[in-house]
Amino acid sequence: KQEVTQIPAALSVPEGENLVLNCSFTDSAIYNLQWFRQDPGKGLTSLLLIQSSQREQTSGRLNASLDKSSGRSTLYIAASQPGDSATYLCAVRSNQFYFGTGTSLTVIP
Amino acid sequence: EADIYQTPRYLVIGTGKKITLECSQTMGHDKMYWYQQDPGMELHLIHYSYGVNSTEKGDLSSESTVSRIRTEHFPLTLESARPSHTSQYLCASSEWEGPLTDTQYFGPGTRLTVL
Numbered sequence: 001k002q003e004v005t006q007i008p009a010a011l012s013v014p015e016g017e018n019l020v021l022n023c024s025f026t027d028s029a030i031y032n033l034q035w036f037r038q039d040p041g042k043g044l045t046s047l048l049l050i051q052s053s054q055r056e057q058t059s060g061r062l063n064a065s066l067d068k069s070s071g072r073s074t075l076y077i078a079a080s081q082p083g084d085s086a087t088y089l090c091a092v093r094s095n096q097f098y099f100g101t102g103t104s105l106t107v108i109p
Numbered sequence: 110e111a112d113i114y115q116t117p118r119y120l121v122i123g124t125g126k127k128i129t130l131e132c133s134q135t136m137g138h139d140k141m142y143w144y145q146q147d148p149g150m151e152l153h154l155i156h157y158s159y160g161v162n163s164t165e166k167g168d169l170s171s172e173s174t175v176s177r178i179r180t181e182h183f184p185l186t187l188e189s190a191r192p193s194h195t196s197q198y199l200c201a202s203s204e205w206e207g208p209l210t211d212t213q214y215f216g217p218g219t220r221l222t223v224l
Binding site: 001004009031032034036041042043044045046049051052053089093096097098099100101102 | 113115142149150151152154157167168199201208209210211212213214215216217218220
């Protein structure tokens with residue numbers, strides 16, 4: 001069964017810093033990997049989707065990379081802002097979606 | 110913009126009551142899902158549907174049941190609620206265009222507390 005792990009579980013940074021969130025998965029037979037954002041008490045919003053044949057995707061200040069062979073992905077957030085404070089979840093699509101437990105990010109003004 | 114709705118948003122109910130959590134989407138998506146999420150834990154798939162009259166159980170054993178009579182509607186029912194059912198329930202849908210681009214649109218969730 002696919003297992004998805006996210007490190008760190010929580011992260012607190014001052015505003016303006018660049019940061020990296022990590023995701024690892026045990027089975028490299030995936031179709032895609034996605035990063036979601038979840039605000040407290042809310043559902044998930046898709047941020048970036050990387051297909052299995054792709055290496056990275058970018059959207060604004062966000063850049064996600066995928067190394068399928070090693071089972072790793074990173075989400076890079078540039079010039080962090082207080083509005084980036086949320087939980088970020090990584091999910092892989094194999095026979096179904098498997099989610100990590102998330103990284104809770106706090107950006108301090 | 111994804112349009113997927115869940116009601117109620119919050120529910121506090123006593124043990125033994127029957128409850129139905131509603132989920133509706135206006136995007137015409139064939140695939141719909143129910144996840145259970147406890148604080149600090151990953152989402153666990155409890156039910157999914159590939160279309161009308163199609164329902165399957167997910168990986169996480171659940172005492173709930175679902176139905177899919179209409180494309181846009183995917184309600185989840187607990188016949189007799191127990192404190193162990195206390196959790197957040199998230200509904201999602203996806204438009205099937207192949208697994209490479211398969212993504213999910215989530216509703217805001219229902220926070221259920223069973224006393």
